Amino acid sequence: MPPFTPTSREICLLGALFIGLLYFSATFPRHSGSVTDLIRTSPHVVEDTLDVQPLTLETQYTLQALNPPFRWGLGQVPETKIVAHVPGWTIFDRLYILNGTIYIVSDSPQDVPERKYMISTAAFIENGPEAEARRIPTDKEMRVISSDEARRLFGSEAERLDGVSWLANDPKQFITHYYHWSAELFFGFWRTYSSLDPIIPPSGETSLPAPRRLIFSHLDAANWRDYAAMNQWVLRSSFPSITTEFMDDWKERAALGRVFVFDRVVLGDRAAAMNGEMYLRTQRTAANAFSLPGSVNWWTTIRNNVVGFSSLDENAGAMSVAGVITKPVITYISRQGWNRRMLIQADHDRLVSELYRLRDTYGYEVNVVEMDKLTRIEQFSLAARTTIMLGVHGNGLTALLWMRPTPRSTVMEFFFPGGFAHDYEYTTRALGMVHYGFWGDRYFTRPDVPPVAYPEGFQGNEIPLDGALVAELCHERLTLAEEADD
Numbered sequence: 001m002p003p004f005t006p007t008s009r010e011i012c013l014l015g016a017l018f019i020g021l022l023y024f025s026a027t028f029p030r031h032s033g034s035v036t037d038l039i040r041t042s043p044h045v046v047e048d049t050l051d052v053q054p055l056t057l058e059t060q061y062t063l064q065a066l067n068p069p070f071r072w073g074l075g076q077v078p079e080t081k082i083v084a085h086v087p088g089w090t091i092f093d094r095l096y097i098l099n100g101t102i103y104i105v106s107d108s109p110q111d112v113p114e115r116k117y118m119i120s121t122a123a124f125i126e127n128g129p130e131a132e133a134r135r136i137p138t139d140k141e142m143r144v145i146s147s148d149e150a151r152r153l154f155g156s157e158a159e160r161l162d163g164v165s166w167l168a169n170d171p172k173q174f175i176t177h178y179y180h181w182s183a184e185l186f187f188g189f190w191r192t193y194s195s196l197d198p199i200i201p202p203s204g205e206t207s208l209p210a211p212r213r214l215i216f217s218h219l220d221a222a223n224w225r226d227y228a229a230m231n232q233w234v235l236r237s238s239f240p241s242i243t244t245e246f247m248d249d250w251k252e253r254a255a256l257g258r259v260f261v262f263d264r265v266v267l268g269d270r271a272a273a274m275n276g277e278m279y280l281r282t283q284r285t286a287a288n289a290f291s292l293p294g295s296v297n298w299w300t301t302i303r304n305n306v307v308g309f310s311s312l313d314e315n316a317g318a319m320s321v322a323g324v325i326t327k328p329v330i331t332y333i334s335r336q337g338w339n340r341r342m343l344i345q346a347d348h349d350r351l352v353s354e355l356y357r358l359r360d361t362y363g364y365e366v367n368v369v370e371m372d373k374l375t376r377i378e379q380f381s382l383a384a385r386t387t388i389m390l391g392v393h394g395n396g397l398t399a400l401l402w403m404r405p406t407p408r409s410t411v412m413e414f415f416f417p418g419g420f421a422h423d424y425e426y427t428t429r430a431l432g433m434v435h436y437g438f439w440g441d442r443y444f445t446r447p448d449v450p451p452v453a454y455p456e457g458f459q460g461n462e463i464p465l466d467g468a469l470v471a472e473l474c475h476e477r478l479t480l481a482e483e484a485d486d
Contacts, residue, residue, distance in 0.1 A: 069157040070261050077150035080104045083264070086288040087117045088273020089192040095262045096150070096158060100254030102142045102267075105150045112144050120271035122218040124173050135271040141169075158259040163212035164193070165262050169269040170216070172223040178230040179398045183427045185268065186234060187401075188286035190302055193266050195292035204300035211266075213243045217250040230398075233376050237309035238302050283452065284426045299401075299431055303384075307402050310380035326385060328408070328478045329365045330355060333391035333399065337370050341392050342461040343414065351390075351467030358471055364478065371396040388412065388474050392463060397424045401431070409433040410477045412443075414465050419458040420450045436473065441466040443473065 072078060080103075083091040090113070096103040102119065106112050119142050123134040145153070166189050174180035197206045214235070216224060224244075225231050235242065253260060273279050276288035332355060335342050343351070352368055359366040367386075371379055383389070383402035390412040391397050400411050411428040415421075417439040428435035429446065436443045437450075441464075444450065457463075 067160060067162060070160045071157040073156050077105055077147045077154055079106050079147060082112065084192065084195055084292055085113050085118070086192070086291050087276030087279070088269050088271075088285055089188055089289045089292075090118050090267045091192060091196070091264065092262065092267065093264050095265050095267075096154065096259060097253070097262075098153065098259045099257065100250065101140060103150065103153075104142065104144045105147055106144055107146050109144050109146075115142055115144075117272055117275055118142065118267060119169055119269050122169050122171050122269075122271070124171055125271060125274070154259045158261040161213070161260055161262045161265075163263055164209055165213045165215060165265040166193075166211045167215045167217065167262075167265050167267045169218065169267065170271075172219050174270065175216075175219060175224050176226050176231070177395070178226045178228060179395050179423065181224075181226065181231040182234050182401055183398055183423070184270075184285050186238075186302075187299075187427070187430075188273070188289050189266055189268055191286060191289040191294065191298060192268070192292060194298045194301070195289070195294050198293040198295050200295035200297045200301060202297050202300065204297060204302075204304040206301050210239045211242055213245055215245045215250065216247065218247055220248065221246045228372065228376075230376065230379075233310075233380075234306055237306045239305075282422045282426045284422055286430070287426060290430065296432060303402055303404075307380055307384040310377045310384075327363060327365055328387045329367070329385045330358065330388045330474055331367045331369065331382060331386040331390070331399075333389065333394075333396040334368060334370050335392045335394055335396065337372075338394075339461065341394055341459055341463070343392060343463050343465050347463075347465040347467060351465060351470055354467040354471035355474070358475060362475065362478075364474075371399065388477060390414070390470065390474075393419075393421060393424065400424060400428055400433070403431075403433065405432040408477055408480050410436065410474075412436045412438060412470060412473065414438045414463060416455065416457040416460065416463045418450075418455040419453050421452055421454070425449065434477070438465060438470065440464040441469055443469070 070078075078094050080095055081093040082104075083093055085091070092104070094105070096105060104112055115137050119137045120135040121137055121141060123131070125131075125135075168175075168185060168189075170185070175185065193208065193211070194200060194206065197208050200206050221244075224246075235244075270285050273285035273288050278287035278291060279285055281287070332351065334348065336345070336348055342348075355366045355368070358364050365385075367382060369382070374382070379399060380402055383399040384404065386399075386403050387406070387408055388410045389397065389400050389403060392414045397411065397413060403409055403411075409432075411424060411433060413424050413435065415437055419439075420437060425435045425437065425446075434445065436445045
């Protein structure tokens with residue numbers, strides 16, 4: 001092969017390149033530091049001090065898809081992850097839905113909890129073996145499938161339901177009741193979800209993102225609010241940005257014939273929770289969730305939002321959680337105007353007289369109220385300041401959710417002798433407060449509580465009570481060491 005001889009044009013180009021290198025090496029600033037320093041200090045490098053247009057909703061989303069599908073292409077369908085589970089309450093990552101059916105994708109089905117502990121058919125809760133059989137879930141409600149089967153069913157992508165969702169698989173049976181909404185459904189959802197942040201401090205601050213949507217797959221939009229409009233207050237003040245979806249929305253997604261996948265979802269099911277050991281002990285569906293890890297301050301996040309939203313003065317609401325000093329507040333929630341489950345009138349009058357005697361003798365603040373006569377703001381604000389709450393078993397005692405838990409915080413509940421229900425007793429203890437039940441001239445507390453019973457007279461208007469004994473116990477609770485609240 002003859003030797004390579006460059007042309008005249010190639011020699012000229014090479015010479016021009018060489019001269020250019022000599023010129024730039026002479027004019028480029030000298031620097032004795034490292035290469036990193038050289039790059040950072042060079043006048044030829046653009047620094048972050050440039051006037052950059054601030055990020056807005058428009059600029060943020062101009063050049064990207066708003067909600068791209070979750071694609072796996074030719075690869076394996078990503079498996080569902082069960083993040084946390086107790087009967088009736090389960091947190092999933094990558095939970096799929098198609099045609100209204102929930103799909104758990106898992107190549108280890110033996111590690112997936114039995115279906116009846118996660119979901120039901122959402123039939124009404126009724127007694128008897130036939131009613132129980134109607135609640136047992138089928139493949140219509142939930143299926144557990146392998147990743148191979150998922151690929152055949154789902155194809156190569158799914159539409160994302162991004163962020164955190166709460167999915168309530170309950171009928172309307174209990175949801176329109178303030179207690180069952182706030183102290184069972186909402187209580188259970190938040191206790192389950194907050195288990196992912198077991199170090200929530202007394203301030204209630206949490207690293208958990210707020211849920212983006214609350215879905216009721218078996219409930220229409222007209223049947224979730226209670227008659228006193230408390231349910232929507234609790235929801236909107238807890239999570240101002242949350243959206244709600246209902247059975248029509250669920251059916252619309254199913255009718256699309258497309259696969260959807262939840263980024264993360266908390267699934268709650270009342271009937272499934274009834275299979276749990278803690279429910280069998282307490283008859284409270286949220287009780288199962290307390291088997292999960294959690295902070296002692298778990299409820300403070302919700303309480304601060306709800307009470308802070310309702311605050312009228314500096315000593316109410318979230319400020320009380322921070323330790324604002326207030327004098328003891330006794331609030332008696334009367335049912336004497338309800339014509340159902342009332343004290344004997346003379347015993348009511350004696351109780352009020354004894355409470356006012358405490359006020360006049362010790363300077364306690366005493367409130368005798370009928371909750372339905374107060375505005376919602378007044379109800380939440382009063383509950384937030386209350387140290388001791390008293391009343392006959394009934395919906396008004398749901399206000400205990402908004403009390404500030406301290407060693408002196410107490411709930412006293414009046415029953416017809418021989419009767420007992422766990423509703424407010426369990427809820428009080430779950431919040432770290434003390435509960436006393438009264439039967440006329442005697443009282444009881446944990447661990448010596450009676451079995452659940454609804455004797456004749458339980459719902460009646462002749463409930464006896466020793467008002468002097470109630471006042472004596474109030475004073476005893478309020479004379480605990482003052483530093484106990486700090």
